[in-house]
Amino acid sequence: MRWFSMRAAAFALALACGSTAGAFAQQQNIQQENSDAVARALAGGLLERQTGAPVPADRFWAYEVDFNLDGFSEIYVYVTDPACDGVTCGLFLFVLEGDSYREVLGDIPGARLTPPDRIRLAAFKRNDFIDLQLDQKLFGWTGDRYAEVSTFPATSLDGGSFIAACQKSKSNEQPEEGEAERVASECQCQFNRFQAIGFTQADLDQYAAYLGENFDYPTGDKEKAWQAVIKNAQDVATGCDVASGKSQWQPAYFNHGDQPQEKLDFAGFVEACPGQDFILTNRKIGSPDRALGLCGCLAREMPTHGVTQTGLDLLAQYYRNEISDADIDAQDAELLTAHDKVSEACLGLFPAR
Structure with a gap:
């Protein structure tokens, strides 16, 4: 089975060459550095709450990683300590669920002690989250945490109807050499x-019928259950393509801007933003942790709309109620327009409560 790295994009940059590619790679590196800086700004407070004490900035690194591909990042953190106890140091993963960020690896024995170079995202999804490889063990999402895949119930199914329908749906009328073997492998x-x-057998038979002809789409109370079946089936198909190297998981579409970025310091903005009333009281927010999550999204996306360090610092002052709209407009007439575009994009993909 093939695994792909959480930092695959960074490895891809090593292949860039030439002046144009070099400039592109440099810009990609700046974007990654900004994303990492946002993650660190978010992670500091979450770590302090989790461990009971502040963690010095030189003892941890953090990344934004979208484990469920919904466009809203989880916070992946590693705290270094030569004598790590596996409780207050090592690997942490913070997921925003409902009103709060929750750390989801602490209940797995030994998970925190996994060496960073032995951590990978796997090829398949389960319950909307990509499987996670920690050293030699594979973990899947239960709906609220990661657990060893060996603990999940499996089924023994009759796949005759599905295999036949799958192969027929994937086969061309004039097959190329080797196509039959490829199709058989994908369906298996x-x-x-x-x-x-x-x-379940009923789910599999229903999906096999869907791949065939004259399928009657469920309606009424059965429609929601069918949508869940088709979503899981699509995730399975994509996972098989990822495992074979044919494809890779794609994150949810995000309305990014297209402006080149400069390296920014986000600490002041991320500290000021969650306390602003119009953030906290927004109908999609409503809690300090959700406000923190939204502010992380705002921080990450504003550079894509051309916001500079000066603009980010102005917004931090604005969020602290130190300056007004008019004060901002007098210094940067485009800043609040960019801020509003970013706010709309972040709220559009913000997780439901």
């Missing part, structure tokens, strides 16, 4: 995965 991969994630 999907069938194996359906069993691994506990698909």
